[in-house]
Amino acid sequence: MSARLPSATVADFYRAACLAELDALKPGNVHAYAPGHRMVTADFVASAEVSAPPLAASGARVGARVLGGVEATFAAVGQNTNLGILLLCAPLARAAEADGPLFEGLSAVLGGLDASDAADVFAAIRLASPGGLGKAPRHDVTDADTVPPLLDAMAEAAHRDRIARAYTDGFRDLSGIGLPALAQARAKGLAAPWTTTAVHLAYLTAVPDSHIARKHGPERAEAVRMQAAARLAGLDLAQEPLAALLDYDRFLKREGLNPGTSADFTVATLFADALLAARGERM
Template identity: 65%
Template sequence: MTALAPARIRSFYRAACLAELDALKPGNVHAFAAGHRMVVADFITSADVSAPALAQAGAGVGARVHGGVAATMAAAGQNTNLGILLLCAPLAVAAEGGASVSAVLGSLDSTDAEAVYAAIRLANPGGLGRAGKHDVAAAAPTSLMSAMAEAADRDRIARAFVNGFADVTEIGLPALHAARSQGLDPAWCTTAVHLAYLRWVPDSHIARKAGADVADSVRREAEAALAGLDLAAKPVERLLALDTTLKARGLNPGTSADFTVATLFWDALATAGARLA
């Protein structure tokens, strides 16, 4: 397997974060519209300051997540990228070490758990609530994977740690490749990825803040609203209509956006020679 230099990993990560912002992503923050008391500039800053930690040479998954969150909170003053960092850190470690993502996930230890728990407490993501086991307010468990398995049924990012990033390989990457095969512009390819996640799985961020039933209703609403959509026609007005109604209800499909970044990052690393699968 090809091992990638940290400088390239850093560049790919930042590019993925910025590309996601250029795409029209209904309900989320993007270049076409702000939302949820956040603007694109907040996420650009977050990408810039978190990239060095995410690509820190020799660092483990937990250290990269915590370093990225700490830099982001110091510069942006709010949680804009915890989910992105949780998804991208294992990919960065795998790419640097010439390993598969599954191998990296299998090597996580108590140090990773402590750092990730500290990062989550620092970011204080909305709607986190309390858990009966492995609650982030308590001491970190010995096994980060055990904690992720406990949360996997209610959080897609936690589930990614358990199922080897199946959502990326089974939803995100196929959507990206299909969009490219249709000749779509890069930004519209990114929109296609986001819409794939939005339409196919209930968004965890919405579920945490508004409940699982609301998250599934948003998925069904998006599926109905976007039926027959031709992204080649650049349907800005139709997507902005969905964007407006989601934001008016305070519904932010942030997990779908996080997975969109991870999909772009995975694709860039793989194109450069990393064999992540």
């Protein structure tokens, strides 16, 4: 049986995943090779450090972890750098505290979300005010007076937001896209930053990015996905193709296109992989 992990270990894995994501060249995002979207890597480094304790707080519910992480982040850097990361990593962190397979624990965590989780997550979203959030006809998070069950709200948004969808499908994108891409990259002998790039590109080319869709519409998000798949086809990451990826990075940033959801899922993939390895599990 997989053993539960102490909160300090969970916090260390979370920080490491956040920092590893920054070290990788991820077209369109903030990374060690280039800033973007009025943000720099230092903002994200600070965010990872201050959000780790609430994210990994022993016994804390999912909503409390998310809200605590967002509050700590805003106190440190004054902007939203990690709402999506916290939404994805908080259920994984809580699941890591239980015995048994991680993804079975994750299903139990998602199934056990209650009204307090919803209130805290909605408060975190209002504080972070992510770009392109808009208004929803039902279960709108900006309505502080009406807080629906969290899974109902996530189900309502699942068709337009991959992070919301993760709450309804047991984080299928991690097991179906991210973790296989990471395993394949390692099997090819890629260095650590390039295995992370491989994960990011897997998400970028497999599914339309929700952050782009919120700000620019679903058609533009799908166009970016198709363009990325065509432009990056045949790219050999073993050759560390900095010039090609930086050229695409500059293009996306000139167009104001930030595949932030792909980056969020990349962090969650690295975090889940570390948790699985520490617990002696394989997907």
